[in-house]
Amino acid sequence: MTISQLLADAAARGARYLDTLSNRSVAPAGPAVDALSTFDHSLPDRSTNPAAVLRQLDEAGSPATVATAGGRYFGFVIGGSLPAALAANVLAAAWDQPAGLVIASPATAAIEAIALRWLLDALSLPASCAAGFVTGATMANFTCLAAARHALLQRAGWDVEAQGLFGAPEITVVVGDEVHVSALKALSLLGLGRDRVIRVPTDAQGRMRAELVPPLNDRTILCLQAGNVNTGAFDPIAALVTRARAARAWVHIDGAFGLWAAAAPARAALVAGVEYADSWALDAHKWLNVPYDSGVAICRDEQSLRSAMAVRAAYLVQGVEREPSEYTPELSRRARGVEVWAALLSLGRSGLADLIERNCRMAARFAAGLRDAGYEILNDVVLNQVLVSFGDDEATRRVVAGVQKDGTCWCGGTVWHGRAAMRISVSSWATTDDDVELSIAAMLRVASQIKAAR
């Protein structure tokens, strides 16, 4: 097989996979998962031809995947892949560019810089912000908080990159009680400690209670959240960002999916004031619907981000252009900016706004359909997240398991303020109104079967 035939075969298999996705169970069938054992043999001594490698991957791998790329996957917060982004991913894989260095990859460096400019524009963030293209919001939180750590300690006369944290002036980190675990992980990786934080109590929707935020100063990092992973709720950003700026505290926004609300005019009020923060963590693999993995660490002060991330070595040529590796923890990495660029170009400003708005309206439709059937919606559905209870905790847990087994759609379970809930996250361009109706019908069918059986 020539490389051309091989790639055509891969494309055909990929297309067939996507074409048949809506006809199969969203969760993979048990026997398909069991058949993953075909992969489980020792490293062969002899080579296998590429066509056979691909065939095995497709025949044994594809059926065992979860249909997250389809229109009826509502677990966690997992977007699909826009056609343009997926196709760009395939071409960029053929390029195999190390995206960290301009001299090794001028094309991806240029495209990434444009993607960043468009992102800032779409989200109404200051055009002068700097950013790194990282694996996801966890690393975006890490990267932004490293910039914050640099800035605050530099002000105090301490070079944290050189000196480390032993003996450094203290930094106070303030988070909401509903802080995402990945922000705490980022703090732990940075030596700031996941428990060495002030946790501000939150309200019924998981929003930080602004009146309970302690006094802030120029040695404080205030971590706010745009988009609670359960409810979709937003911390009171406008009120707090003004206070924090007056105190010269650093405001970091974990906006993994919620920050995308800024791109949809009808939802933008949710993130009012967000442009006054100092740093923002964003996921592109969630609501921009690019393939995994893709996050963006955005920072108002370019110098703080570069000071925290850049490395110098004689063989790393220093040009005048933006060196991608100076903004990320990684040196070598894949060219994530290419897919971000492709997604934004294919959607345009209106397409992006429509994607966000459409998913939010679908979430509202889920809530209405389930509420009309007598089930309780536990959150204010302001974005794309819905929490539903099907009665007592046991009933809800059974419905979640039943929905997953039924296979029409997939939703995960959670516990919200002590109550079991099913969590619906609508985050994909591929979800149609029919998908929503089919899924509501499946949920109601499963719920009444479980009710009848008790």
Ligand SMILES: *Cc1c(COP(=O)(O)O)cnc(C)c1O
């Ligand atoms: C998903 C999410 C994260 C973590 O993102 P990854 O891309 O999985 O690293 C962080 N914060 C929030 C609010 C999220 O929703």
